[in-house]
Amino acid sequence: MRVIAACLLAACSAAVFAQAAGKIRVEEPWARRAAAMGGSGAGNGAVYVMLVNESAEADALVAVQSDAAGAAEIHETYRDMGMMMMRPVKQIHLPAGRKVELKPGGYHIMLLGLKQDLKPGAAVKLSLRFEKAGAVSAEATVK
Ligand SMILES: [Cu+2]
Numbered sequence: 381m382r383v384i385a386a387c388l389l390a391a392c393s394a395a396v397f398a399q400a401a402g403k404i405r406v407e408e409p410w411a412r413r414a415a416a417m418g419g420s421g422a423g424n425g426a427v428y429v430m431l432v433n434e435s436a437e438a439d440a441l442v443a444v445q446s447d448a449a450g451a452a453e454i455h456e457t458y459r460d461m462g463m464m465m466m467r468p469v470k471q472i473h474l475p476a477g478r479k480v481e482l483k484p485g486g487y488h489i490m491l492l493g494l495k496q497d498l499k500p501g502a503a504v505k506l507s508l509r510f511e512k513a514g515a516v517s518a519e520a521t522v523k
Contacts, residue, residue, distance in 0.1 A: 404439060404474065404513045405432040409506065409520035411491070413498045425449065425491035425498050427506060427520045428482045433474040435513070440471040443509040450493030452506070457485050466490070471511070498522045 409429035425448075433439050444452040453468045464485070472487055474480050482488050489506070496504065504520040 403434050404441075404508075404510050404516055405434055406430075406508060406516055406518040407432060409518045411498060411504045411520040411522045413494075413522075414490070422450070422493045422495070425494055425504070426455075426484075427452075427489035427491065427504065428484065429489070429518065429520070430479055430481050431472070431474055431508075432479045433476060436476050437512060438476050439474045439513055440511045441474065441508060442471045442511050444489045445507045445509070446491055446504060448494060448496040448498075448504045448506075449491035450495065451491075453490045453492065455488050455490045457488070474510070 407430040409427055411425050411427045414424040414426050427444075427446075431441060441454060444454060446452045454470075454472060455466045456469050457464060457466045459465070466488075468490075469487075472480060472482070480487070489508075491504070496502070498504070500522050502522045504522060506518045506520060508516045508518060510516065
């Protein structure tokens with residue numbers, strides 16, 4: 381315990397800060413099955429998460445991968461003629477030092493062609509790729 385404390389206070393702190401630079405924190409990812417749109421077997425899901433850009437540089441979420449689905453896309457929700465629609469976007473901009481929340485009615489990660497049943501409590505593994513921070517793995521809890 382004493383060794384760890386000394387380490388944190390002295391030499392290691394520089395290393396810890398260096399490691400944190402250019403990093404994106406992926407907070408509390410969660411997933412749910414998407415409302416059925418037609419009766420196409422496999423079904424889709426959506427993942428929501430808080431992305432925290434802890435670096436002094438802007439970054440962007442540019443791609444997502446998940447073994448739980450045939451494909452994963454970054455989507456935004458928009459309203460057209462009073463209907464809630466969604467469409468893929470190339471990226472989600474993450475300003476330096478800011479949080480961007482992916483949430484119902486806004487940005488989300490779309491899981492297309494689920495290979496895994498999204499049962500509440502189950503975990504969905506994801507890999508989020510950021511323009512500067514690179515790949516960050518995350519595990520979303522199904523709600
Ligand atoms: Cu979507």
